[in-house]
Amino acid sequence: FHLHQPRFNFAWQRIIIEFQATELECGGLVVACTFDHRVADAYSANMFLVSWAEIAQFKLPSQMPSFRRSHVGPRRPGRYHSSIDSTYVPVSALPPPKDHCSGSGYYQPISRIYYVEANQLNQLQSIASSVSGARINNSGVRFKRSKLEALSAFLWKLVAGYQKDMGDNKVCKMGIVVDGRARLSEGDGKAKAKLIAEYFGNVLSIPFGEMRSEVLDGKDMSSVADAVHEFLESALTKEHFLGLIDWVEAHRPEPMLAKIYATGIDEGPAVVVSSGARFPVEKVDFGWGGPIFGSYHFPWGGEAGPTQSPGEMAGLRESYFNSIIVVSEMDAKGDFSVKVSKKEVVAATLPLQEHWLPLSNLDLLLPPLDVGVFFCYKKPAGGHHPTTTFGSMAGILKEALAQALVSYYAFAGEVVENAVGEPELLCNNRGVDFMEAVADVKLRDLNLYNPDESIEGKLVPKKKKGVFSIQATGLKCGGLVVACTFDHRVADAYSANMFLVSWAEIAQFKLPSQMPSFRRSLVGPRRPGRYHSSIDRTYVPVSALPPPKDHCSGSVAGYQKDMGDNKVCKMGIVVDGRARLSEGDGKAKPKLIAEYFGNVLSIPFGEMRSEALDGKELSSVADAVHQFLESALTKEHFLGLIDWVEAHRPEPMLAKIYATGIDEGPAVVVSSGARFPVEKVDFGWGGPIFGSYHFPWGGEAGYVMPMPSPMGNGDWVVYMHMLKGQLEFVERHASHVFRPLTSDYLQF
Numbered sequence: 001f002h003l004h005q006p007r008f009n010f011a012w013q014r015i016i017i018e019f020q021a022t023e024l025e026c027g028g029l030v031v032a033c034t035f036d037h038r039v040a041d042a043y044s045a046n047m048f049l050v051s052w053a054e055i056a057q058f059k060l061p062s063q064m065p066s067f068r069r070s071h072v073g074p075r076r077p078g079r080y081h082s083s084i085d086s087t088y089v090p091v092s093a094l095p096p097p098k099d100h101c102s103g104s105g106y107y108q109p110i111s112r113i114y115y116v117e118a119n120q121l122n123q124l125q126s127i128a129s130s131v132s133g134a135r136i137n138n139s140g141v142r143f144k145r146s147k148l149e150a151l152s153a154f155l156w157k158l159v160a161g162y163q164k165d166m167g168d169n170k171v172c173k174m175g176i177v178v179d180g181r182a183r184l185s186e187g188d189g190k191a192k193a194k195l196i197a198e199y200f201g202n203v204l205s206i207p208f209g210e211m212r213s214e215v216l217d218g219k220d221m222s223s224v225a226d227a228v229h230e231f232l233e234s235a236l237t238k239e240h241f242l243g244l245i246d247w248v249e250a251h252r253p254e255p256m257l258a259k260i261y262a263t264g265i266d267e268g269p270a271v272v273v274s275s276g277a278r279f280p281v282e283k284v285d286f287g288w289g290g291p292i293f294g295s296y297h298f299p300w301g302g303e304a305g306p307t308q309s310p311g312e313m314a315g316l317r318e319s320y321f322n323s324i325i326v327v328s329e330m331d332a333k334g335d336f337s338v339k340v341s342k343k344e345v346v347a348a349t350l351p352l353q354e355h356w357l358p359l360s361n362l363d364l365l366l367p368p369l370d371v372g373v374f375f376c377y378k379k380p381a382g383g384h385h386p387t388t389t390f391g392s393m394a395g396i397l398k399e400a401l402a403q404a405l406v407s408y409y410a411f412a413g414e415v416v417e418n419a420v421g422e423p424e425l426l427c428n429n430r431g432v433d434f435m436e437a438v439a440d441v442k443l444r445d446l447n448l449y450n451p452d453e454s455i456e457g458k459l460v461p462k463k464k465k466g467v468f469s470i471q472a473t474g475l476k477c478g479g480l481v482v483a484c485t486f487d488h489r490v491a492d493a494y495s496a497n498m499f500l501v502s503w504a505e506i507a508q509f510k511l512p513s514q515m516p517s518f519r520r521s522l523v524g525p526r527r528p529g530r531y532h533s534s535i536d537r538t539y540v541p542v543s544a545l546p547p548p549k550d551h552c553s554g555s556v557a558g559y560q561k562d563m564g565d566n567k568v569c570k571m572g573i574v575v576d577g578r579a580r581l582s583e584g585d586g587k588a589k590p591k592l593i594a595e596y597f598g599n600v601l602s603i604p605f606g607e608m609r610s611e612a613l614d615g616k617e618l619s620s621v622a623d624a625v626h627q628f629l630e631s632a633l634t635k636e637h638f639l640g641l642i643d644w645v646e647a648h649r650p651e652p653m654l655a656k657i658y659a660t661g662i663d664e665g666p667a668v669v670v671s672s673g674a675r676f677p678v679e680k681v682d683f684g685w686g687g688p689i690f691g692s693y694h695f696p697w698g699g700e701a702g703y704v705m706p707m708p709s710p711m712g713n714g715d716w717v718v719y720m721h722m723l724k725g726q727l728e729f730v731e732r733h734a735s736h737v738f739r740p741l742t743s744d745y746l747q748f
Helices: 042-056 083-087 118-128 147-165 189-197 213-218 221-233 238-251 310-324 390-407 493-507 534-538 588-594 610-614 618-630 635-648 724-733
Strands: 017-023 029-035 088-090 171-176 208-212 256-258 270-273 338-346 355-358 370-377 414-417 423-427 432-439 468-474 480-487 539-541 568-573 605-609 653-655 667-670 690-694 702-708 716-721
Touching (some): 029 042, 083 088, 083 238, 118 147, 118 221, 147 171, 147 213, 147 221, 171 221, 208 213, 208 221, 370 493, 390 432, 390 468, 390 480, 480 493, 534 539, 534 635, 568 618, 605 618
Parallel strands (some): 171 270, 432 468
Antiparallel strands (some): 017 029, 088 256, 171 208, 370 480, 414 423, 468 480, 568 605
């Protein structure tokens, strides 16, 4: 293996390793080493570095090196596959090197160190592993590409995109360094594996793939990841490494090189990726604490490298990141822990007489769904209350909650079935589950762009009993997240907003600005009832629905036309009927309806085949949206909907768009959060710096809620819960409109 490493004419050619210890002005220290790659690979160097640090701490080295060359000796007779000739080359077979202009231009090799966020790596891996026939085995199991394969595919496409932008259709090469230790011990038992694991030297191969830039640039990420996997897989065998050893033996004493290392600039760009996943930074502790950072620095002299100059690549890098993967300002996806420190049930302060409150006809249109909402607060700098510790803030929340539940007693009850199987609200002052928790994350490190990882199951509580549950979570920075989950059958967002504002006002010793009304007569049916036939197209009895089908998660893309699928696409918009139901009834009725607590919603929708929709101008599509929306903006529509429910009781009913199955085509529901009163949910230590609804509602239709940005500049924050393929399509084609929500944008 050492014989196919390049030979350099360094001044220190006869010295294997050198060190430099540098004291910094701040009292810190940098320890650096340079070693001859012909003698050791990174695995071997890592062994040495860890042993050196262990000895400095008077410990026995955890691993001793072995220099037994017989572990990597040639076979007699030798044999190798012809693919080795495609991967390695005798130096004499190389063309003479060309003299390229030095300076600051295209040909100047430079080094940069970047970081790639964990959530971006996960997204890259997800895109690289997306479903296609090439990654499904005979059992129907989908292969998942590794993060290294995904990153390599991304870089390969990035370099190809640059070549294409330069009007150059040269061959682009991508290589990956493979350590052969595990491969050479395959099938030889544990003893051989241990010996090979201790082997000090080079046990590397660099398989590579090549493709012209235009072809490569035109492929999607998953196809490029397949190509990476294909050339990488060729080297992941014992026979490959044994054959490579025999190939070197057959060509000695001729100097040899990995062909990708010897690639000249004129042939096209080449990149080699070498995994440092096992780089043991934390173990190189000489007794004064482990390093706070460590890295390899390897300007290796070949014309293949990890990237082009940022000066040439910057524009491409930005545009490509925007089209392939979302850039978000996160420390590490949702990778933090939350510990619940206290659980209790908070009931109304005043005793309430137990009674039944029937759900209205409009409530009965909702399946058992839980809605989440959360608010983020900075560390208090003072405020109305004398103490602003987490414990005192939790106490304020609970005390105000107990008082708010006197008026909002529906949230302190339970939903149970009546004699005919319909849900009803038992107002028994059962109370609200209230949890106190701590999270080892700072507010600015919350990945709000991906609430499935950072919010769901961590900061927004799972409601187990009752109608309403709350979690107050103290953050590492002293900030606070207050999150609630409520039963949608009992309240819509308008009603929940009323409660949240009243709760905050009570916490500040203010009288609530609005009191709830539970008068079901405000949304009662007419006698006799009547409704327009359009209601039958918008809502449906559950018994009329086809049985649900079992779909593999993540297997359906929302971009129907790109998938060659001309299915019907549905778009619905949630309409609040309060203003409509009070039309023409004088001043008193609007006030009563404005105070009504419950569901007063309808979801009209439009539908169109994907090809027809894709071919229309945006203004024409907006006209179609206005047309179906307008049908529900009347008093008669809501009165008719109430009467329609009455005619079908006690049969469970649903909005037809919610019940849309994947096989019927994609569906999305938009619910306006324009009146989401974030700034009013101030419990005395300052208003939230961010708030959002979180509603992974369980239907196969997507759910989207635009809300005012807390920046107050007219921007919108848009919550989206959609099929994975749909969101990936949105991020590829509309990243200039829908930008990832980041801590920097929110000025956390």
